Amino acid sequence: MKYTLLLALLACAQAAPAQAQVDLEPFLKEDPYQQLKISPKGDYLATTSPVEDRTVLVVLSLPDLKITASVGGDRNSVVDEFWWANNERVVVALADKFGSRDEPSPTGKLHAVNADGSKGRVIASPYEEEGMRLGTGTTGQRYFLMSDALPNDDKNVLVEAIPFTSNDAYVRLEKLDIYTRRRTLVAAAPVRRASFVADAQGVVRFTYGADGDNTQRLYYRPTQEAEWMLVNDEKTSHHRQYPLGFSADGRTAYLQIEQNSGPDRIYAWNPDDGRYTEVLKDATVDPYRILYDLDNRTPIGAQFMTDRVRNRFFDDQHPTARLYRSLEKAFSQDAFFITSVTDDRKLAVIYISSDRNNGDYFLFDLVNKSAKRLLGRREWMNPALMPQNQAVSYQTRDGLTVHGYLTRPLKAPPGPLPMVLLPHGGPFGIFDTWSFDDDAAILSQAGYAVLRVNYRGSGNYGTTFTEAGAREWGGKMQDDLTDATRWAIEQKIADPKRICIYGASYGAYAALMGVAREPDLYQCAAGYVGVYDLNQTHRRQSNRSRSGRTWAGEWLGSPETLAARSPVNLADRIKAPVFLAAGGKDERAPITQTKAMEKALEKNKVPVEALYYPNEGHGFYTAEHKREYYTRLLAFLARHLGGQPAKQ
Numbered sequence: 001m002k003y004t005l006l007l008a009l010l011a012c013a014q015a016a017p018a019q020a021q022v023d024l025e026p027f028l029k030e031d032p033y034q035q036l037k038i039s040p041k042g043d044y045l046a047t048t049s050p051v052e053d054r055t056v057l058v059v060l061s062l063p064d065l066k067i068t069a070s071v072g073g074d075r076n077s078v079v080d081e082f083w084w085a086n087n088e089r090v091v092v093a094l095a096d097k098f099g100s101r102d103e104p105s106p107t108g109k110l111h112a113v114n115a116d117g118s119k120g121r122v123i124a125s126p127y128e129e130e131g132m133r134l135g136t137g138t139t140g141q142r143y144f145l146m147s148d149a150l151p152n153d154d155k156n157v158l159v160e161a162i163p164f165t166s167n168d169a170y171v172r173l174e175k176l177d178i179y180t181r182r183r184t185l186v187a188a189a190p191v192r193r194a195s196f197v198a199d200a201q202g203v204v205r206f207t208y209g210a211d212g213d214n215t216q217r218l219y220y221r222p223t224q225e226a227e228w229m230l231v232n233d234e235k236t237s238h239h240r241q242y243p244l245g246f247s248a249d250g251r252t253a254y255l256q257i258e259q260n261s262g263p264d265r266i267y268a269w270n271p272d273d274g275r276y277t278e279v280l281k282d283a284t285v286d287p288y289r290i291l292y293d294l295d296n297r298t299p300i301g302a303q304f305m306t307d308r309v310r311n312r313f314f315d316d317q318h319p320t321a322r323l324y325r326s327l328e329k330a331f332s333q334d335a336f337f338i339t340s341v342t343d344d345r346k347l348a349v350i351y352i353s354s355d356r357n358n359g360d361y362f363l364f365d366l367v368n369k370s371a372k373r374l375l376g377r378r379e380w381m382n383p384a385l386m387p388q389n390q391a392v393s394y395q396t397r398d399g400l401t402v403h404g405y406l407t408r409p410l411k412a413p414p415g416p417l418p419m420v421l422l423p424h425g426g427p428f429g430i431f432d433t434w435s436f437d438d439d440a441a442i443l444s445q446a447g448y449a450v451l452r453v454n455y456r457g458s459g460n461y462g463t464t465f466t467e468a469g470a471r472e473w474g475g476k477m478q479d480d481l482t483d484a485t486r487w488a489i490e491q492k493i494a495d496p497k498r499i500c501i502y503g504a505s506y507g508a509y510a511a512l513m514g515v516a517r518e519p520d521l522y523q524c525a526a527g528y529v530g531v532y533d534l535n536q537t538h539r540r541q542s543n544r545s546r547s548g549r550t551w552a553g554e555w556l557g558s559p560e561t562l563a564a565r566s567p568v569n570l571a572d573r574i575k576a577p578v579f580l581a582a583g584g585k586d587e588r589a590p591i592t593q594t595k596a597m598e599k600a601l602e603k604n605k606v607p608v609e610a611l612y613y614p615n616e617g618h619g620f621y622t623a624e625h626k627r628e629y630y631t632r633l634l635a636f637l638a639r640h641l642g643g644q645p646a647k648q
Contacts, residue, residue, distance in 0.1 A: 021647040022445045024630050027438050028623050031377045035079075036361045037340035038349045040151075041087040044068065044115045045349070045374070048079045053621050055079050057092050059115050065374075069117035073107070076617070080104050083146060084340070085178050086154035088114050091123070093146050098585055100626075101425065101504050101529055101619025108143020110159065112178050123181050124159060147173060148198045151297070155179060158186060158198065169193070173204060190228050191217045193547070197243045199250045200297050206243040206253070212546030214554070216240045220253075220271060231269075239463065244290050245299045254279070254299045256287055263462040266302060268314075279314045282306070284403070285460050288433075293320050294341045294348070294366075305460055307391035308355075308434045309335035323366075330371070335435075341366075349374070355389035355405075358436050385410065387444040389434050392451075394487040396480050400468070403461070404453030404484065405432055406493065407440040417449040418641040419494035421485055421514070421522075424452065425505030427477065428555060429459040429466055439502075446634055447643040451488055455480035471557035473534060474513045474565030481510055482518055498641045502526035502633075504619065505589055508580075512567035512597065515576045524640040526579040526633060529618050531589045532597040533569075534562035568593070571600035577607040579636040581629055583616030609636065 034048040034055070045060045056072030057079045071079075073094040080095035092111040095104035113120035124144040141164045148158040159176045161183070163169040171194040173187040187196065187204050194209035207228065208218040218241045219228040232241040239258040244266070246253050253269045255276075265281040280287070280302055287302035291311065300320055301313035311328065313321035327336060327350065336352040339361075346367050353359035358377040365371070389405040396402055408417070420443050424432050432452040440450040454460065455477050457469020469477050481501070488494040501514040501522050508530025515525040531537050538556050542549040556562065563569050578601055582594035591612065601608040611632055613625050620626045631646040638645045 021644050022442060022634055023647045024442070024627055026378070026381050027442055027630075028626055029378070029380065030623075031358065033361070033375045033377060035082070035339070036349055036351070036375065037082070037084060038062075038342060038347060038363075039084050039087050039090075039115060040343040042342040042344075042347045043087065046082055046084065046090050046115075047375070048082070050078075057082050057090070059090065059113070059117075061115075068115055069113050069120070071111050071113050071120060073109075076621075077107065078104050080106055081146065083149040083157070085112070085149050085157055087343075088116075089119075089178055090115065091146065091149070091157060091178060097617075098587055099529065099583060099617030099619035100621055102588060102617055106143065106145060108145075108162075110144050110146065110176070119179070121181075123178055124176055124183070126164060142172075144176075147196050148202065148204075150198075150202045151295075152200075153202060158196070158202070158204070159183070160194075160196065171195075171209070173207075186224075190219060197245065199246045200248070200295065201250070205246070208241075208243065210234075210547070212550060214547050214550045218243065222271060245292070245297055248293070248295075248298050256290075258463040261462065261464050263460075266299075266314075280312055282312070286462065288460070289337060291320075291324070291337065293318075294338070294345050296338075296341060303335070303337065305431075305433050308333060326369070327364075338364075353377075353435065354383070355434050355436060356383040356386040386436070386441055389437070389440070391434065392453075394453075394484060396456075396476075396483045398476070398479075400456060400465075400480070402453055402455060402480055402484065404451060405434060405440075406488075407437070407444045407450040407452075409444045409447055409449070412449070416489075416492050416495040418447065418498035418643055419449040419451060419485075419488060419500075420637065420641075421481060421488075421499065421501045422450055422452045423455065423481055423501070423503040423507040423510040424458070425503065425507045427455075427457050427473075427506040427510075428469060431458040431460040442630060442634075443637075443643075445644070446637065448637070448641065449488075449493055451484060451493070453481065453484045455484075470555050471561075473509070473556060473562075474517070478510060478513050478517060481514060482521065485518075485521055498523060500524040500526065500637055500641055502528075502637075503530075504528040505530060508532075508589075509567065512574070512578070513565075513570075515578070516567055516570040516573045519573055519575045522576050524577045524579070524636065525574075526581075526636060527594070527597070528581045528629075529583060529586055529589050530580070530594060530597070532567045532593045534566045535559060536590075536593065538562055568596050568600050571597075571604045571606060574601065574604070574606050577609075577636070577640060579609050579611075579633060581611040581620075581632075583618065583620060584612065584614035585617045588618040 030050045036047045049058045053075045055078040059069035071092045078097045080093045082092045085091045095106045097104045108126040110124040112123045126143040142161040145160040156175045161172045173196045174183040176183050189207045191209040192211045194207045197206035198204045210216045215234040218232040220231045242256045244254040264286040267276045282304045288305040289303040291301040304310050334352045334354045339349045341348045348364045350362045360376045361374045362371045363374050387407045392406045393403045431454045443450045489496045501511045503511045508527030511525045511527050538552045541552040582591045584591050598610045634646045
C-alpha cells in the first residue's frame with residue numbers, strides 16, 4: 001500500500017502543471033477569409049473564403065462589405081490565386097487539394113466573373129477544342145496557368161499553355177481575351193517547364209525552366225521580336241538565377257541568385273553590358289518575400305524570415321521603403337505586407353500577422369496615412385492568449401548550424417517540460433516559419449513545449465543547406481532531429497523522460513524513423529498521413545516523368561539503399577507506442593503505407609493505434625474528422641507524456 005502511494009505521489013510530482021483541457025473548437029472553425037485584394041478603383045474587395053471541402057472566391061462591395069459575386073469549383077477545389085484584370089473583372093485560377101496537408105494541384109482552368117456577379121464563365125480550359133480558341137490554329141489539349149494580369153490592358157491577360165502530353169513539356173505563352181476567350185501566341189520557350197516574366201509594358205523579356213535533368217536555364221530578350229539569349233545555365237554555373245522583375249524604367253532587371261555557400265542574394269543586372277551588382281543579402285537566410293513598389297511590379301526590397309519577419313530595401317530612401325518603415329512603427333513587431341493598391345495610389349490593403357495572430361486586413365489611406373481594420377482571420381482567437389514562438393539554433397554533431405522555433409505553454413513553470421518534437425513535412429525546400437502554427441498552439445495548450453527545427457534539406461538557408469539533405473532520408477536529416485532533442489534536454493527545455501516525436505507527411509516518416517533509430521530517446525511517436533516505404537515512394541515518383549526519375553535518384557537515393565531507411569522494415573527496433581492516422585484518398589502518401597506500418601508494428605508487438613477515414617486525403621478536411629484526430633492525438637500524448645487531453 002505504501003509503495004503504491006509513493007508511486008502515485010511521484011507521478012503527481014512529474015506531471016505537467018494543472019490546467020484546463022484543450023478546447024479544439026477555435027482551431028476547427030474555418031477562417032471566413034484568407035487572401036484579400038482591392039479592385040483598381042477601390043469599389044470592391046475580392047477574397048478567398050473556405051468552406052469544409054473547398055475554397056471559393058467572393059467579391060465584396062465597399063464600404064458595406066456586401067457579397068456581390070462568387071466563384072467556386074467542385075469538392076476538394078481551392079482558389080489557387082486570383083487577379084483583378086480590370087476594375088470590373090476578376091480572374092480566378094482553381095486547383096485541386098485532396099487533403100488539408102496537400103499542396104494544391106492546378107486544374108488548368110481559369111474562371112472570370114464581373115464584380116457585380118455578371119458574365120461569369122470559364123475563360124480557359126483543358127477540355128475545350130484547342131483550335132477553336134487559339135488564333136494561330138494550333139491544336140492539342142493544354143492546361144492554363146496565369147502569367148501576368150497586364151495592368152495596362154483591360155481586355156487581356158497572359159497565360160502559360162502547357163500540353164497534357166508530358167510532365168516535361170514545352171510551354172507556350174499566350175494572350176487570352178478575358179471576355180471572348182480568344183487566345184493568340186506571344187512566345188515559345190526554348191526550355192521545358194518554363195515560366196515567363198514581363199516588364200511594366202507587358203513585354204515578355206525573361207523565361208526560365210528545366211528539362212528532364214532538372215538543371216535550370218534562364219533566357220532574356222530585349223524586345224518581343226528578339227531571339228532568346230541564354231543568361232545562365234546551371235550545368236556550367238552550378239547555381240540558379242530567378243528573375244524578379246524590372247526597375248521602373250525597364251533598364252535594370254532584378255535577379256535572385258543562389259550562392260555556392262550561404263543564402264541566396266538579390267542582384268541588379270544590366271542587360272546592356274551583363275554586369276551584376278549585389279543589392280540585398282542576409283548572412284543567414286534567403287529572401288522570404290519580394291517587396292514591390294505600389295505598382296505591384298517593381299521590386300524594391302525583400303522580407304527575411306529570421307527571429308521574426310524583417311524588411312530590407314535596395315534603397316532606404318525610396319518613398320515606398322519609407323512607407324514601410326512608418327508602418328513598422330504602427331504595427332510594432334507584427335509582420336505585414338501590402339497585398340494590393342488602387343490605380344490612383346490612394347488606398348492599399350495591408351495584411352498583418354504574427355506568431356500569435358492568424359492575421360488581419362487593414363484598409364490604409366495612403367494620402368491621410370490612416371488605417372481602418374477590414375476583416376480578421378479567426379477573430380474569435382485572442383492573440384494575448386496564444387503562445388509565442390522563440391527563435392532557437394543549435395549545432396549538429398557534424399558542426400552544422402540548424403535554426404528553428406520553440407513554443408512554450410503560456411505561464412509555463414521554470415524547468416524542463418514534457419516536449420513534442422515536430423518535424424515539418426516536405427521535406428526539401430519547405431521550412432518552419434515565425435508564424436501562427438495550429439499544431440504548436442494546440443500542443444502548447446496541452447502543456448507541452450514544442451520544438452520545430454529546420455533540419456538540413458529545409459529551405460530558407462541557402463542552396464547548399466537544402467542540398468545537404470539530398471539522399472539523407474533517415475540519415476543526417478534524422479541525425480539533425482536527434483541532435484535537436486538532445487540539445488533541448490541539455491538546455492533544460494525538455495524532460496528527458498517525457499519526449500514524443502510527431503509529424504505529418506515527411507514529418508511522420510521522421511517520427512517513425514526517430515523511434516526506430518533512437519528507441520530510448522522518445523516515449524512515443526505519432527505519424528499523420530505519412531510515408532514509411534521509400535521504395536514505393538521512389539517507384540511512384542519515377543513513373544511520373546523523366547524529371548521525376550531524376551528527382552528520385554538525386555533526392556531519395558538509389559533504390560537498393562531505401563529498404564534500410566524505411567520505417568516499415570524497422571518495426572523490430574521500435575519500443576515506443578505509436579499513433580498513426582491516414583486518409584483513403586491520399587495520393588501523396590497512400591493509405592497502404594500507413595496500413596503496412598501498422599501491420600509491421602503489430603507483428604513486432606509494438607503498441608499501436610490507428611485512425612483511418614476512407615474519404616479523406618493528405619490531411620483531414622472534415623471538422624468532425626479533425627476533431628476526432630486531435631482528440632485521439634492529445635489522449636495518446638497525455639497517456640505517455642502527462643499533458644492535457646482535449647475538452648469533451
